[in-house]
Amino acid sequence: MKKVFLVIFVSVLTSFISVSSATNGWLNILEEGGNNKGELCTEAIQKAIDKAEKNGGGTIYFPAGDYLTGALRLKNNITIHIESGATLRFSNNFDHYLPFVQLRWEGTVMNSFSPLLYGKDIENITITGRGTIDGQGEAWWKEIWRIESAKEKLELTKYQKMTQEANVGLETAPYYERTRNFLFHRPPLFQAFNCKNVRIEGVTIQNSPFWTINPAFCDNVTVDGVTIFNPHSPNTDGINPTSCKNVHISNCHISVGDDCITIKSGRDADGRKWATPTENVTITNCTMLSGHGGVVIGSEMSGGIKKVTIANCVFDGTDRGIRLKAARGRGGVVEDIRVSNIVMNNIKKEAFMFNLFYDKNTVEEPVSERTPIFRNIHISNVTGTNVNTACRVIGIPEMPIHNLSFSNINIEAKEGFSIDTASDVELHDVKVNTQIGASFSIENSKNIILDNVSTTTPIKDTPVIKLNNVSNIMIGNNFQMTPTDVFLEVDGLKSKTIFLKNNVFEHVKTVLKKGKDLKIDIKQN
Structure with a gap:
């Protein structure tokens, strides 16, 4: 009886495995x-x-x-x-x-x-x-x-x-x-077009003909733990969601022949025709090596890009760190962007680049659907070493970059912050050590707060802060800890309402240097 039972049992088990498989x-x-x-x-x-x-x-x-x-x-x-x-x-x-x-x-x-x-x-x-x-x-x-x-x-x-x-x-x-x-x-290499619930996880992707992971018009996209390697190759971006919503990119390692991660939403009139923004995007715990940019927004952003967070990432060897780029004719709004807890090293160009003049051949035009907009962008907790330029902000006269802030930033760079044509800009606890020029240069801008900004490597006869044609600016709570020749230089016929408050200039030889075109008094207390 036992022998018969064993044969029947093995037979049933084998049948079960076969059916299950x-x-x-x-x-x-x-x-x-x-x-x-x-x-x-x-x-x-x-x-x-x-x-x-x-x-x-x-x-x-x-x-x-x-x-x-x-x-x-x-x-x-x-x-x-x-x-x-x-x-x-x-x-x-x-x-x-x-x-x-x-x-x-x-x-x-x-x-x-x-x-x-x-x-x-x-x-x-x-x-x-x-x-x-x-x-x-x-x-x-x-x-x-x-x-x-x-x-x-x-x-x-x-x-x-x-x-x-x-x-x-x-x-x-x-x-x-x-x-x-x-x-x-x-x-x-990969494009899902108008799809839902897309996941790419764990694989290594290499040698893409063009952009690598490129979902378009998708909802709920997850890219997790992916390695992308496209050496010495043209336009081989890593991850490019375009006109997608609810995108999650995490734990990725990227080294490519163009931008590592780029957020897009369509180009010019065609992008505005489809009118589908990219929104609700999180980028976390990624490392980016070779690439034109670490995380880039644009330049195809005509459908709009909003609600993006970038956190806990390392950029080591990219041309730029965080880059936003657009031009007249694109239209679209880029807004509600948060960047935090970033470490950068060996950045060949700018650690931060915000550029509405990406096409230099355009001319000023009336504000319309063709006018690109950057606003509500906030950067915090960033360390950068071996950087060429700390930051460049370039707005256009008809649409200055609006509501931009930097907090708790520490960068070692050849050149410092350069802000041109912006409004409502705040820098809090920002230290930039430069080799050439002022640590902070601002022109053609208004509504500026510089709170506890400094350098530990002041340059002889060079101001720490240089202003030209600025208005409504507060410079406060600043303390140059090392001997400094010039703290502030101001020039420009359009400069007005500039205030210095709660500063300590114990180690500064010249607090204020006035340019030849400056026509106002600067209030200090």
């Missing part, structure tokens, strides 16, 4: 016609994705090995799981990214090559695992370099002709014609 929603790609030997298996992978969706959803599992594929179309309720030791490698044959699909490319909705991983109008899509996604972007980079570097006009390739035919009537601003005329739009 068949119904748990996992599809091993090696059992679905794929291979891990580096041979093209796009069709098998796509069939597995379609099969999982038909079954209500599931996980496409890539065990260790080398998988070669062309563009993949993601579907509802699908997880791509790439195991440790597995590499999902994308073909460098451009034909494998046809037919064209609708996507947002550099802020304009158009038809072009399919992103390597693409989903449209779907929900619940996930890419996870400890494996690698390799975009093999070098072929794409070389093609754009070939076109851009040509000294004479080239005959259009078949792909350029296809792009032209697929986008008849697409309007762009005149300044953008140079880019549009190349008509060769490298695809982003």
